[in-house]
Every structure is written in C-alpha cells, then in structure tokens.
Amino acid sequence: MKYLNKGIEEIHELLKSKIIKPIDLVEEAFENIEKNQELNAYITLNKEEALKTAKELEDKEVDNLLFGLPIALKDNIVTKDLKTTCASHILENFIPLYDATVVEKIKAKNMIIIGKTNMDEFAMGSSSRTSYFGAPKNPWDKNKICGGSSGGSAATIAARDVLFALGSDTGGSIRQPASYTGIVGMKPTYGRISRYGLVAFASSLDQMGPMTKNVYENAVLLNALVGKDEKDLTSANKEEEDFTRWIGQDIKGMKIAIPNFLMGDVVSSEVKGKIEEVISLLKEKGATVDYIDIKYLENAMTLYQIIAMGEASSNLARFDGIRYGFQAENVENIEDVYLETRGQGFGDEVKRRIMVGSYLLSGENAKVYYHKALSIRDDMKKEFQKAFQNYDLIIGPTSVTTAYDLSDPMDDPRKSFMDDVLVIPVNMAGLPGMNIPVGFDKNHMPIGMQIIGNYFEEAKMYQLGSFIEKELNLDLTPGGEK
C-alpha cells in the first residue's frame, strides 16, 4: 500500500487512527528513493536515524498535521550530527554541531528528516550541475536538468518520494527548479523564516522555503517554519497567521498585474502561450489582469550579479581549511593552506563568483558597484510598492523556457544568471514569490507560473495559487498517476 501520494489530511487521519505508523511512511520514502536512485536527488540519506525517530514517535500523540511525515532538506541547511556538504568538496565530510532554526522547528512538529538533497555547489547555479556529487535528473525526462539550485529537493518532490522538502532561494533557486519539475515552490518574504543555520550565500537575498506537490501542503509547511528568531536579527516579528486560511476562496474582483518585462522576447512562445491561457481563465473568473511597466526590472540581473557575488565572496571567506571541512595536504605555511584549500576545495562556478565578488568589493569598487546596486535596488523596491498600491498580486512566467538537456554546454558563465532573469527581481526587493505548475510544453515538460505578492502577503498568493491549481486540475505525476 502506498501512502505518500495521498494528501496530508488523509495520511494524518490514518496515523491518528493507528491504521499506519510513521515507520510505514519512512520505509515507503526510502523504497521510493531507492527506486528513483538514478535521479541522484540526495547527497546523504538519514536512514538509520529516521527509522529510529519513527519508532520513537509510536508512543507519542499525533498532535499536528505534520506529525510523522518525512521531509527532505536541501544540503545547505545545517543538521546536527548529519553531514551537510553544500554539494562542495570543501565541506564533503562536514558534520555540523547544531541544528538550523528551521530544523528545530521541523523536529518540534515531529517531522522526520529523510535526507539531504543535491544542489548546485553553495547554491550557485541554475541547473544543479555545479554539484560536486553530480547533477540530479528531472523525473519528467532523465536527460533534462531539474533546475537549480534546489534541484534535488525539486526532483524528490516531483518523483513523489516524499511529501515535503525545503529549498533555499537567493535568485530563484526554489521557484525555478519548481517550474522545471512541475511542483509548488514558495520563497517567502525576506525575513519570514530565520536564516540561522542556512549556509550563507548572499545574506541580504537568501531565504528558505517549502517545496511540495500542491499549494495547500506548501502553506501548511510554511505555517511551521516562520517566526522571529533571536539568532537571526533579520527575521521578522510578525503575528502568527494561518497561511491556508484563504485557500478555496473565490478570486472574483482580485486585481492582478503582469509586468511587460516578464513577458518579453526572451520568454519562449510555448511558455508565454500557457501564461496567456491562465490570464484568460482569471479574467473569465472575475479577476482583472493588466499589463504594466515596472521600472528597473531589466536591471535586476546586473544588480543581482553585483550583490550576490559581492556578498558570496565575503560569506565564503570563512572556508579556510582551518576550523572545519577539507584541508589541502602538503602545504608548508598558513597562507598556502588558505590558497590551496580554496583552490582545490571550491568548484568552478563558486571560484568565478568569489573572484568577481572580491574584485567588486575591493577598495573604491565597493562604492562604484555594490553601493550603487543597493541604491538602485531601493528604487526597484519603491517601484514594486507603487504597483502594489493598485494590485493585489503580480504574475508572470517563472522561467524563460522549460527544462533543457543535462548535456547542454556549461561554458558560458552568464548562463546561470540568464536562466533566472524572471525570478531574480523578487529577491532584489525581498518580496515573496511562488511557482505553481500551469501546464506542459510539446514534450510534456512542465511549465511554471510565478505569483508575486506584496511583503508578508503569502496567504493571498496561496489563495490565487490554489484557485488556479483547482481550475487546471493537471496530472502532475511523472509517468501518470501512481
């Protein structure tokens, strides 16, 4: 009997009435992962510990919707006593001494950590091909990428191995792989979720978020993750709310904007066509949809390159081979330890970004590039704010195309930025953004739509997302219903 393809409420009832036990779900998850091993979705499996935890839960009361459910974590979220590699050689054998705040929250709900998912090295990339452990594969077509950087989390959800995964999104790394694999991925407002224990890439942009097979389950998981944390002083102090509260409600009268930039020439006609179909649907159901201009969106990629690479160079300075992780052998002095460890320990994409970032922050350059980028970013935020005075939500495609071949060339260092051109603006402004699947291309590869909300308005995004999901009623299981 299979349970992990059912909805969480049904599973919850089965657990509550003791028809199934958490260990049944854990065993099923590992069977699925084993069967889908070829996807290379995981870097580390937590089998022994997960089975042990599941056994322990048998004596506990099933007190919340997430109780006993397996979850996969992106491998840049630190987990006590469980290897956390960031898909890098430099942290290949790194075992953290503490849990990230989100991990504590997950454990408090008695969820069961099943393993750590594959990703682009230090979350730098858009295809998960920069992983030291090889790229994960797309369950819809194993010759295709599953996007990145949270590619392993996307693959394992799309394949229905588990119900829940966490990703992180610095410049689209939850939403873009979600669009390539036909799943729901939410990057909440910057500050919603404590970043404590998320290995930092670009601190002013990074945010973790839930990746799930549907909108409702995404909102339920987000409920468990948010909140102020004294260990992350950028975490927001907001009143508790239920993100599922508007799911199922009508969208009549909802005012929706679509920025012309998001429907520009770079977007493939197939993707654009699918988004236009959704627009027609929304209008038919009583929403208004207007095309608008939002200034500075065309500059977002440049701002992102400067801010993300600059902050990465600073954040990744901590990997010096002294205190933890990999250390190069046969070196004679401490300077060489740094140089050799970092030279051998980091992959290509990471080295490129750290080098450019170091240059951008050095001396006067900090003002010319970084400070100016922060200033334009402030202008962009104001432009978004203007739009949200007149509109409830913004929509557009998530990615310019559907997933491309794993064998496509990787020789253009700009490629990973260009893949994310539509998702980057959200991170620049710190807004929440979510991908929902809206259809397929001619090769039956998923197409995703992005819903962008004003600050802390994730509940409204879930309302629209679930409405579209219900109307479209797509079969989102690769290979058909299981």
Added chain:
Amino acid sequence: MKEKLSREEVLHVANLARIKLTEGEIEKYQVELKKLLTDVEKINEVEGYDEDILIACWDEFARLRKDEVGNMLDPKQVVENAPHHAGNYIEVPVVIGESEGA
C-alpha cells in the same frame, strides 16, 4: 574592448579571493571573468544613484541583540571538528617563520 583579462589581472583577483589557480584555470578565467566583469559594468548605465540604499527589505526589524553570554557549543566538539587538532587546540602550519613573506 579587449576580450579577456590579462594573466596578471586574473592572478590579482585570485589573490584577493585567496584562491590558488592552476595554469589551465588562469587561461580559462581570463575569458570567463571578463564576461562577468563586462556584465556588471552595465550598472553604470543605470541612473538614479543616491544615498538611499536597500540592505534588508524591512528596516523595522533591524535590531541588535543584547550582548550576553548564551548557550555555546562545546569547545571540545568545536576543536574536534577541525581537520587537525591536539588537545584543546586547533593545529595549523607555520604562521610566522621559515616561509616569511608568503
């Protein structure tokens, strides 16, 4: 505009980033870094530079923590996490001495 960085320019940024490059990498990065550095130059075409900057999207949450001793990690475990350690110390190669000027 030239299409690649000079060898010296690549070595300069590699040094800033404390990364030792192989010969093959130096050559490769002469082209690749140039592409990225050309991209970021586009910031000069954007108008509107002023002192208002956006660091975190919500300033109202910016706050400082009280400077109090909290729960700390076990020093023994921290030291044991280092690639080389002895007793309560993290072992490192020569810092000052033979290889001065390195």
